[in-house]
Amino acid sequence: MAKRALLAVMLLISSVTHAQTGTVDEDGFTHPLRNLEFNPGLDQREFERATFDALNIYDPWESLNRRMYYFNYRLDQFVMLPAVRGYRYVTPKIVRTGVSNFFDNLGEIPTLFNSIAQLKGERAMTTTARLLFNTILGVGGVWDPATRMGLPRYNEDFGQTLGFYGVPHGPYLILPALGPSNLRDTAGQAVDFGVERQVDYFSYAEASGGEFGLTALRLIDIRHTTPLRYGQLNSPFEYEKVRYVYTRARELQIEE
Amino acid sequence: MRLLLCLSALLALVVTPAHAADISVEQYGYPLSNPFEATIATTPAPFRADLPEDDDIDQADYSLRLRPEREFTLPDNFWAVKRLTYRLAKQPGPAPLMFIISGTGASYSAGKTESLKRLFYGAGYHVVQLSSPTSFDFIAAASRYATPGYSPGDAKDLYRVMQAVRAQQHELPVTEFNLVGYSLGALNAAFVSKLDETRQSFNFKRVLMINPPVNLYTSISNLDKLVQTQVDAIDSTTTFYEVVLEKLTRYYRQQGTINLDEAMLFDFQQSALRLTDEQMAMLIGSVFRFSAADIAFTSDLINRRGLIVPPKYPIDEGTSLEPFFRRALLCDFDCYITEQLIPMWRAQQDGGSMAQLVQQVSLYALEDYMRNSPKIAVMHNADDIILGAGDLGFLRRTFGDRMTLYPRGGHCGNLTYRVNAHDMLEFFRG
Numbered sequence: 001m002a003k004r005a006l007l008a009v010m011l012l013i014s015s016v017t018h019a020q021t022g023t024v025d026e027d028g029f030t031h032p033l034r035n036l037e038f039n040p041g042l043d044q045r046e047f048e049r050a051t052f053d054a055l056n057i058y059d060p061w062e063s064l065n066r067r068m069y070y071f072n073y074r075l076d077q078f079v080m081l082p083a084v085r086g087y088r089y090v091t092p093k094i095v096r097t098g099v100s101n102f103f104d105n106l107g108e109i110p111t112l113f114n115s116i117a118q119l120k121g122e123r124a125m126t127t128t129a130r131l132l133f134n135t136i137l138g139v140g141g142v143w144d145p146a147t148r149m150g151l152p153r154y155n156e157d158f159g160q161t162l163g164f165y166g167v168p169h170g171p172y173l174i175l176p177a178l179g180p181s182n183l184r185d186t187a188g189q190a191v192d193f194g195v196e197r198q199v200d201y202f203s204y205a206e207a208s209g210g211e212f213g214l215t216a217l218r219l220i221d222i223r224h225t226t227p228l229r230y231g232q233l234n235s236p237f238e239y240e241k242v243r244y245v246y247t248r249a250r251e252l253q254i255e256e
Numbered sequence: 257m258r259l260l261l262c263l264s265a266l267l268a269l270v271v272t273p274a275h276a277a278d279i280s281v282e283q284y285g286y287p288l289s290n291p292f293e294a295t296i297a298t299t300p301a302p303f304r305a306d307l308p309e310d311d312d313i314d315q316a317d318y319s320l321r322l323r324p325e326r327e328f329t330l331p332d333n334f335w336a337v338k339r340l341t342y343r344l345a346k347q348p349g350p351a352p353l354m355f356i357i358s359g360t361g362a363s364y365s366a367g368k369t370e371s372l373k374r375l376f377y378g379a380g381y382h383v384v385q386l387s388s389p390t391s392f393d394f395i396a397a398a399s400r401y402a403t404p405g406y407s408p409g410d411a412k413d414l415y416r417v418m419q420a421v422r423a424q425q426h427e428l429p430v431t432e433f434n435l436v437g438y439s440l441g442a443l444n445a446a447f448v449s450k451l452d453e454t455r456q457s458f459n460f461k462r463v464l465m466i467n468p469p470v471n472l473y474t475s476i477s478n479l480d481k482l483v484q485t486q487v488d489a490i491d492s493t494t495t496f497y498e499v500v501l502e503k504l505t506r507y508y509r510q511q512g513t514i515n516l517d518e519a520m521l522f523d524f525q526q527s528a529l530r531l532t533d534e535q536m537a538m539l540i541g542s543v544f545r546f547s548a549a550d551i552a553f554t555s556d557l558i559n560r561r562g563l564i565v566p567p568k569y570p571i572d573e574g575t576s577l578e579p580f581f582r583r584a585l586l587c588d589f590d591c592y593i594t595e596q597l598i599p600m601w602r603a604q605q606d607g608g609s610m611a612q613l614v615q616q617v618s619l620y621a622l623e624d625y626m627r628n629s630p631k632i633a634v635m636h637n638a639d640d641i642i643l644g645a646g647d648l649g650f651l652r653r654t655f656g657d658r659m660t661l662y663p664r665g666g667h668c669g670n671l672t673y674r675v676n677a678h679d680m681l682e683f684f685r686g
Contacts (some may be wrong), residue, residue, distance in 0.1 A: 027648035028278055028661055030639040032291040033478060036537055037486045047483040047542055050495035051585055055578060063574035070333060070573045077336075093311065231336050234363035234392050235550045236557075237581045252505060 054244050059172040068174040069239055073230040075177060080223045087220050098142040099221050104153065105134050105141025109199050110192040114156035118164045123154050155253075158195075159188025163254035172243055177219075180246040278638075278661050279675075286664045286673050288522075291639035292536035294669030297521040305677035307374035315345035315373075320420045322398045330396060330558065331571035340397035342421060343385040345377045350429035352461070354381040354684075355418060357448070358388040359439025359668065361547030368438055371672045376436075379681050382428060384421055388441055389413055390547065395554045402558035404551060405597045407472070407617040411447035418448070419457050433458040434684055438668050439642070442468030442634070443619060449632060450625050462684050465634045467642070467668050470651060473614045474644035476589035480548075482541025482641075483588075485534035496538060503529045540641070540667075549584035552592045556584075563595055619650070626654050633658040633683055635676065637665035 024030050059065065088096070108131045115124040130146040130153065137145045147153060162184050163169070170183030181189070233241055281289075287303060288294040319339040327338050343364050354376045358369045364385040373383045387394040389410035395402050399413050435458075437445030442465035449463040469475035489499050507529050524530065531539070553564050560567040564583045571577075587595070593613075602608055615621060626632055634655050636648065651659050660679060662670060670676050 029648045032639045042484045050497045
């Protein structure tokens with residue numbers, strides 16, 4: 001597999017080596033900026049214009065959102081991350097993968113529901129097949145044979161379904177513990193949660209309703225599989241940057 | 257005219273031997289010939305050195321309380337950067353220690369710093385990852401004047417941090433100290449090494465500079481200029497970001513599914529939707545403009561200069577920083593230097609010109625030291641976008657055979673390429 005990938009890369013490279021048109025000087029320097037076309041006055045304001053435009057996101061509850069953002073930051077640092085560290089310490093990797101697969105498999109139910117709601121037939125079928133294979137062959141979803149069979153995992157939630165039917169995203173909203181969202185996606189999350197409990201596959205919902213432990217494990221698993229960290233952007237304007245990325249990423253998810 | 261020709265022929269003869277030591281493109285084998293692509297996409301996975309996984313590294317983050325007064329002077333919403341965090345990866349037994357200094361605006365956990373950590377940890381070093389003196393957390397938590405860019409001052413700040421790390425980790429069995437930096441971190445490393453000659457806390461065995469700026473002003477001018485490239489397809493309704501995102505989305509639709517990683521970027525650049533050099537330059541320039549905005553804002557806020565934030569403006573966790581972000585975004589590196597760094601430096605030094613400042617903060621200030629210190633070496637790329645004419649010549653004259661020049665790689669695009677990885681380990685082993 002790796003060998004084939006390497007070959008493919010080699011082929012690709014040989015097809016693009018023409019791109020280089022450097023003029024090497026006596027020091028061996030190729031002057032990479034010399035071939036660029038610059039705006040003659042060097043007074044183009046495109047960076048500023050594009051960035052200012054990206055900052056225009058409807059956020060009427062900004063003050064509250066910011067406080068919630070910092071609350072989540074602290075919660076993450078002092079509760080969630082230590083819990084994840086403990087989880088990683090006490091469980092071997094194979095168990096963690098099994099746990100992630102199990103909850104991913106549960107997550108196929110809202111995906112199926114929302115693929116149907118958006119009339120995405122192929123996605124609905126793939127997701128049904130995944131559910132069946134992983135539940136039966138993968139022993140309740142602990143293993144993920146479907147991915148190895150070439151069935152990709154999709155993610156559709158009710159927020160995307162609403163967006164698909166033209167519901168605007170509404171005000172930006174930071175949810176306690178859950179992080180960035182907006183009014184539409186928050187409503188979507190509530191519906192997906194309801195669907196999961198209604199279907200009550202494996203009587204997981206019933207069990208987790210009774211057992212605090214399962215819900216806690218799910219939360220820890222979500223944190224464990226999310227590589228993002230607060231403060232990772234290392235910028236005083238992290239709030240604005242996250243807001244843009246979240247909003248834009250959701251738009252792209254709805255489009256696809 | 258004939259004389260000139262003869263002279264240049266003679267010059268070519270004199271210069272050629274230096275080239276002979278350089279690595280040719282074929283010998284080197286690095287796949288990306290376009291410096292902008294290399295800078296953005298770095299090394300394609302099959303060409304990377306084998307590095308250990310996170311699960312195999314015994315590492316943790318620690319924090320230092322270096323500037324207690326900032327706990328009172330910084331607004332509440334900066335609580336996370338009132339202490340300076342660094343990352344330490346420990347070997348089980350006694351081992352040499354490697355300090356890594358990150359590049360412009362980068363934190364200790366930046367991708368390139370992480371890659372270097374993996375490389376040196378895999379080779380048996382304890383590794384300490386440090387944020388750049390120009391990064392938000394470092395300016396707020398560790399910088400004495402909170403106005404980065406004056407290299408000798410930044411080196412003093414870094415040195416204090418390194419001493420504090422050593423004190424906090426006093427039980428760690430260290431056999432010897434080494435230092436490596438990339439990009440601006442490489443320039444910082446040279447100044448730190450110079451400082452260590454007199455302060456002698458570490459007596460570094462070896463110091464490696466990877467892709468340093470030579471003349472700091474040339475480098476920041478290059479970076480500021482990158483957002484001035486002519487990019488087409490933008491108009492009053494479509495901004496530059498929209499153009500790039502649109503291309504990525506169309507690519508995504510064609511492919512059905514993609515993973516957003518370096519391999520994807522590489523494949524994307526082979527497709528018909530590929531970004532032009534101008535667009536890539538604009539992207540790289542934009543990243544640096546965001547760094548410049550962070551520096552300008554943080555430095556202004558801490559020093560209460562009133563250029564971006566009014567000095568007595570009340571800020572708490574609920575305060576919108578967006579108006580200040582907008583102001584800071586208008587300030588590029590040149591603006592930061594003119595408005596903040598030079599006035600402060602001039603006040604501290606009783607005057608001085610821009611030319612003097614450039615001399616003091618660039619590698620020129622260390623020319624003699626670097627020439628006579630066999631423990632320092634430099635690695636650079638012939639197509640690095642932060643360099644100007646004559647910079648490589650300066651490095652050649654100063655370092656002689658302690659300089660390795662790679663024919664490709666853009667700015668730090670080849671850090672994890674196996675040839676570079678091998679050369680880095682060899683230098684520290686030797």
